[in-house]
Amino acid sequence: MVERIVAAGRSVLVERGYDAFSTNRVATVAGVSPGSLYQYFPDKTAILDVVIDRYWDEVAERVAASLADRIAEFGPAMVRATADALLTALEADRELLRVVAEELPVQRSRERRAALERRVRELIATYLAARPDVTHRPHPAVAAWVVVLAIENLSMRWVLDQPDVVTREQLLDEVLALVGGYLLG
Template sequence: MPRSRPPADLRRAPQQERSQAMVERIVTAGQAVLEREGYSRFTTNRVAVEAGISPGSFYQYFADKHAVLAAVVDRHSAQLSTQLTGVLTAHLDRPGPELVRATLDGLMDALEHNVEFLRLIVEQLPRAQYGDRTAALEQRIGDLVSAYLQINRPRSRVHEPATSAWMLVRTVEHLAVQYVLEDPDITRERFVEELAAMVLAYVEPHR
């Protein structure tokens, strides 16, 4: 009597899981090589060696070094997005000053987690080629900020929440990144207070 075969989707599941695990393995190896060698010395062969696979196996999952670099940046952006979204959503019911300070503290925690990797992304990766990889992160955070401003519009000086959210997200992101990378003679607590004051002055009504 012929042995029954499992449904096709059940046969594919282990293979898909293995494929996803290999992708993660290669992306992790790619980040390690980028951190150790820098962008100029980043090659597919180095990534393959780091991942413990052959170059041929590498090309089964990624077309070239740019594809794996994009995946490295995407994963970094997704991790930031998850962390910041969690902070924002956990404090949406708080008064404006508490929400702003909590969000800024969360942003600083995320950026300071791996400063040298952040420096590599900002200073070495060609912005024209990889700059748009952070667009999804900015859009997701911007949508949350815009929704908050819309809900609290009667208690703020904001007239166009989407416009204000776009400006706030990019201004705060730029200042926070530069603070982390330049490491000025300003305490983090003072920096967060000053940045929070700027944000609140922009969105809150004049007293």
């Protein structure tokens, strides 16, 4: 029942948007009565929290797995593969990303997004600290923060905007040049 309600919550959020998200709509899509829904979730915020938590957890898992798989091969291949994994994760649910990034009040998603950033940033900072030969940046944690935010923001805007002038491969090439120039320049 919980899974049905969460799936319905995601569906309502994507199809109707944040402003039209309600427990009555979620109950209707889930095929349950509002009273039954309230046995599992006290209000619409609780459903929304689960939907958003799961979304960011999925994105984080994909990116962290890609980064962890390639941590031994630091360099252009790792940077490109990690940026590609982020694009793939964001593209997997573009509609939900749009709602999360553009419709939800900032505070609804801030903590979850920060957790994703922190997780990836810590992996990169640890690697940079252990391998001072791969960068000229004096502070690994600062360099990791800059790299993570640059890649995240470029990737989110590309997925949401779908600009005609930038293909996926061109974006990955530019991210690689940006990160390479920053870390090695």
